[in-house]
Amino acid sequence: MSNSPSNPKGTRDFLPSELSKRNHIIDILKKNFKNFGFSEIETPALEKNSTLLGKYGNEGDRLVFKILNSGEKVKKADIEALKSNNLNSFTKSVSEKGLRYDLTVPLARYVAQHQNHLIFPFKRFQIQNVWRADRPQHGRFQEFTQCDADVVGNNSIIQEIELIKLYDKVFTELGFDDLVFKINHRLILKGIAEYLGIASNLNEFISIIDKLDKIGIDSVVKEIKYMFSNVSISKLENLLKNKSLSFDNISSILCDIPLAVEGLDDLTSIFDFISNKSINNEIKFDLTLARGLNYYTGTIIEVSSKSNTRLGSLGGGGRYDDLTSLFNMKNTSGVGISFGLDRIFILMEERNLFPDHLKNSFDVIVINFGINYLKEIYPVIDRLRNQNKKVLIYPDQVKLNKQFSYANKHNASYAIVFGENEYNNKEIIVKNMIEGTQSTYNLKKIDSIIF
Amino acid sequence: MSNSPSNPKGTRDFLPSELSKRNHIIDILKKNFKNFGFSEIETPALEKNSTLLGKYGNEGDRLVFKILNSGEKVKKADIEALKSNNLNSFTKSVSEKGLRYDLTVPLARYVAQHQNHLIFPFKRFQIQNVWRADRPQHGRFQEFTQCDADVVGNNSIIQEIELIKLYDKVFTELGFDDLVFKINHRLILKGIAEYLGIASNLNEFISIIDKLDKIGIDSVVKEIKYMFSNVSISKLENLLKNKSLSFDNISSILCDIPLAVEGLDDLTSIFDFISNKSINNEIKFDLTLARGLNYYTGTIIEVSSKSNTRLGSLGGGGRYDDLTSLFNMKNTSGVGISFGLDRIFILMEERNLFPDHLKNSFDVIVINFGINYLKEIYPVIDRLRNQNKKVLIYPDQVKLNKQFSYANKHNASYAIVFGENEYNNKEIIVKNMIEGTQSTYNLKKIDSIIF
Numbered sequence: 001m002s003n004s005p006s007n008p009k010g011t012r013d014f015l016p017s018e019l020s021k022r023n024h025i026i027d028i029l030k031k032n033f034k035n036f037g038f039s040e041i042e043t044p045a046l047e048k049n050s051t052l053l054g055k056y057g058n059e060g061d062r063l064v065f066k067i068l069n070s071g072e073k074v075k076k077a078d079i080e081a082l083k084s085n086n087l088n089s090f091t092k093s094v095s096e097k098g099l100r101y102d103l104t105v106p107l108a109r110y111v112a113q114h115q116n117h118l119i120f121p122f123k124r125f126q127i128q129n130v131w132r133a134d135r136p137q138h139g140r141f142q143e144f145t146q147c148d149a150d151v152v153g154n155n156s157i158i159q160e161i162e163l164i165k166l167y168d169k170v171f172t173e174l175g176f177d178d179l180v181f182k183i184n185h186r187l188i189l190k191g192i193a194e195y196l197g198i199a200s201n202l203n204e205f206i207s208i209i210d211k212l213d214k215i216g217i218d219s220v221v222k223e224i225k226y227m228f229s230n231v232s233i234s235k236l237e238n239l240l241k242n243k244s245l246s247f248d249n250i251s252s253i254l255c256d257i258p259l260a261v262e263g264l265d266d267l268t269s270i271f272d273f274i275s276n277k278s279i280n281n282e283i284k285f286d287l288t289l290a291r292g293l294n295y296y297t298g299t300i301i302e303v304s305s306k307s308n309t310r311l312g313s314l315g316g317g318g319r320y321d322d323l324t325s326l327f328n329m330k331n332t333s334g335v336g337i338s339f340g341l342d343r344i345f346i347l348m349e350e351r352n353l354f355p356d357h358l359k360n361s362f363d364v365i366v367i368n369f370g371i372n373y374l375k376e377i378y379p380v381i382d383r384l385r386n387q388n389k390k391v392l393i394y395p396d397q398v399k400l401n402k403q404f405s406y407a408n409k410h411n412a413s414y415a416i417v418f419g420e421n422e423y424n425n426k427e428i429i430v431k432n433m434i435e436g437t438q439s440t441y442n443l444k445k446i447d448s449i450i451f
Numbered sequence: 452m453s454n455s456p457s458n459p460k461g462t463r464d465f466l467p468s469e470l471s472k473r474n475h476i477i478d479i480l481k482k483n484f485k486n487f488g489f490s491e492i493e494t495p496a497l498e499k500n501s502t503l504l505g506k507y508g509n510e511g512d513r514l515v516f517k518i519l520n521s522g523e524k525v526k527k528a529d530i531e532a533l534k535s536n537n538l539n540s541f542t543k544s545v546s547e548k549g550l551r552y553d554l555t556v557p558l559a560r561y562v563a564q565h566q567n568h569l570i571f572p573f574k575r576f577q578i579q580n581v582w583r584a585d586r587p588q589h590g591r592f593q594e595f596t597q598c599d600a601d602v603v604g605n606n607s608i609i610q611e612i613e614l615i616k617l618y619d620k621v622f623t624e625l626g627f628d629d630l631v632f633k634i635n636h637r638l639i640l641k642g643i644a645e646y647l648g649i650a651s652n653l654n655e656f657i658s659i660i661d662k663l664d665k666i667g668i669d670s671v672v673k674e675i676k677y678m679f680s681n682v683s684i685s686k687l688e689n690l691l692k693n694k695s696l697s698f699d700n701i702s703s704i705l706c707d708i709p710l711a712v713e714g715l716d717d718l719t720s721i722f723d724f725i726s727n728k729s730i731n732n733e734i735k736f737d738l739t740l741a742r743g744l745n746y747y748t749g750t751i752i753e754v755s756s757k758s759n760t761r762l763g764s765l766g767g768g769g770r771y772d773d774l775t776s777l778f779n780m781k782n783t784s785g786v787g788i789s790f791g792l793d794r795i796f797i798l799m800e801e802r803n804l805f806p807d808h809l810k811n812s813f814d815v816i817v818i819n820f821g822i823n824y825l826k827e828i829y830p831v832i833d834r835l836r837n838q839n840k841k842v843l844i845y846p847d848q849v850k851l852n853k854q855f856s857y858a859n860k861h862n863a864s865y866a867i868v869f870g871e872n873e874y875n876n877k878e879i880i881v882k883n884m885i886e887g888t889q890s891t892y893n894l895k896k897i898d899s900i901i902f
Contacts, residue, residue: 005560007494007564013493013495015568036843037843041464042464044458045496046458048458065519066518067516067519068542070513070514070516070517083530087522097459099496113458121846154847156846159846169836328456371608371609371724375723375724378724388486392487395609
């Protein structure tokens with residue numbers, strides 16, 4: 001029995017006021033996912049360790065929450081492994097399952113497992129929690145919600161186009177108009193590495209490019225020169241330093257490198273379809289966009305606010321080939337995006353983008369003058385609820401100011417007053433709590449009550 | 452790397468067709484919870500073991516999924532405890548957190564923890580998953596969804612009345628009209644035990660009464676006689692055997708026992724308010740309803756189908772005093788109900804109660820004649836999505852029958868056809884996939900397209 005009860009560090013309880021805002025975002029996401037033809041799926045929080053481990057790198061493996069085997073099974077604990085400090089073997093001996101770490105590996109597992117029951121191309125969205133045994137710190141949670149939309153089993157560039165349109169639609173509906181959708185292509189980055197003669201060091205090259213935003217072009221050029229002594233300085237400066245990093249410039253420099261041309265063609269198709277006139281936010285080629293995850297192989301995209309760069313990206317995604325090959329299902333391309341719920345929440349809160357009505361826990365309070373009066377007007381309550389009004393009956397027959405104060409704390413818009421006087425006069429009084437006015441209705445004509 | 456990927460036993464992947472039906476139920480639940488003035492909260496999946504353990508009995512403690520401590524912390528494993536087969540101590544040495552086992556203990560923890568930020572009476576609903584390390588078997592899951600609505604901090608009988616109305620409203624909207632809401636009161640059961648002179652053996656008595664449904668009155672009487680030699684046989688037979696178990700009869704027998712009268716008064720208030728005319732299902736006093744959980748102290752209720760008794764209850768609940776006292780917050784009464792999502796699903800499936808439109812993954816397919824045609828009619832697509840139509844663009848420019856067959860597999864209602872001919876004629880063809888008809892619209896007058 002704990003003296004001051006609390007939730008574990010790194011996890012969150014959501015109060016009603018907070019959750020209604022989160023759900024406002026999620027509702028808009030879901031509606032648009034569906035309107036773009038995505039179907040919702042869910043996978044279990046528990047996955048086999050054999051599904052989870054080895055997919056997220058060593059650090060990821062460490063951060064997967066492992067479930068302790070139940071009952072007698074823990075007797076199989078490998079004490080020798082523990083004594084010899086072989087924590088992996090020890091963990092393996094006492095745990096067979098872990099908690100979902102992201103939504104992408106479970107998607108791959110799901111698609112491979114249920115391939116005969118799915119119709120391809122398979123457009124799915126998924127909004128579920130994931131867990132990571134990160135050190136809890138400000139703004140970093142051990143349990144958080146991921147919101148992903150992916151298309152599995154199709155190579156058409158129309159998917160990338162639709163995903164950008166989807167981003168634009170969702171963020172517009174949430175109230176954003178100052179976002180930039182940065183876009184790049186893994187094959188362009190590969191092409192550049194080839195152009196520079198460092199194709200075999202692609203990952204190192206990408207990790208330097210990734211830093212351009214933070215350290216600037218000069219430092220990037222310096223780092224590349226330092227890391228790769230064989231790089232042609234003139235090509236490097238030609239590419240990064242002396243020219244603007246515009247799509248047209250990059251295109252003309254890389255036009256002889258087939259890999260790069262493939263990537264450039266993809267982006268050209270996208271820019272042909274989506275102009276900055278056809279969306280509410282901005283779309284922009286960004287050579288420095290790399291996105292850390294190794295599994296991307298084609299177009300990559302990232303969403304960020306132009307006025308708040310400190311917060312980081314609000315979403316991102318891209319195309320990955322053969323994700324399901326981890327589960328022995330070959331030649332299945334995927335492309336998807338995700339929305340960063342917590343950051344979107346923070347930015348909307350900062351900008352006051354949540355609609356006012358989210359503050360009401362209910363619309364109408366029914367003032368309590370005793371159970372017999374409540375019974376008499378219950379048909380009115382029923383009718384209002386049928387009209388999708390949120391109606392709360394104040395539960396106790398106490399002083400009116402206590403009841404009205406409860407209603408005000410909840411930002412209720414209307415109060416229904418029906419006591420002895422009203423009963424005798426066969427009427428109902430409806431008070432408008434915001435404007436301070438009131439109307440009187442005939443009890444026999446409740447259909448006429450309009451809020 | 453696993454050869455045939457699978458989710459862990461006892462857990463479920465949800466295919467789109469299944470999830471859309473589950474969400475149909477959940478949406479109706481949420482809407483009605485809100486219309487009855489409940490606010491949604493969420494608590495983390497991870498709770499401290501100190502919060503979870505000791506609340507669900509020994510069996511419950513065993514069934515809580517424990518999380519293995521991360522990283523170096525597992526080094527603190529108590530090897531001696533393991534060797535001496537003291538599995539509880541061993542578990543304690545390697546685990547500090549567990550997975551949410553129900554929504555009631557987390558609610559109590561939440562209310563005690565956040566009491567200064569909540570407005571009482573606090574009406575909350577919560578729809579989240581819980582985990583139990585039960586042996587997986589048919590129809591029993593290790594991960595499942597609970598749907599609870601509770602009022603914390605109020606003793607008024609209007610709460611019980613509203614919860615029954617809520618049950619009736621939700622189940623009516625889901626399509627049920629053959630349910631019975633069985634109702635009883637813990638104080639009546641206590642009163643009977645007192646009447647029989649076995650007040651100190653209340654729990655044993657309740658567990659026998661609980662079996663009446665299965666073993667019949669004769670066996671129950673026999674068991675009580677056997678268990679409690681001091682019971683007055685005449686009183687016992689008077690109560691259970693020679694009389695019908697109607698509310699009126701029980702009332703007249705127990706009218707001298709103050710405890711019982713308190714319970715009888717509560718139920719009288721409920722029956723005065725809710726008659727079988729004012730609800731769509733049936734409400735019925737049932738002396739044999741006991742509900743296993745020890746924490747109930749007042750009214751108890753259970754919902755079941757009259758025509759399918761094999762399935763068990765579709766929901767249940769009741770009033771419990773002082774739940775939060777587990778977390779040092781005294782005098783806080785609670786009353787709540789829960790909905791059994793999986794059983795409701797099974798029964799709706801059996802009775803074909805799910806609306807047809809849930810079968811459509813999308814409403815409209817846009818036939819693909821190449822990306823330039825898609826770009827040309829994208830304003831139509833945008834407009835349909837703004838009208839909340841689910842629109843899927845077929846991603847590849849392939850044979851028409853392949854595209855139409857994809858649409859049919861998804862039960863799409865309409866197809867938009869816009870190819871070379873249509874482009875030249877500046878028109879759009881909309882095929883009604885269900886009726887086999889088609890309409891032609893002027894490309895310049897897309898506002899006239901009505902589905």
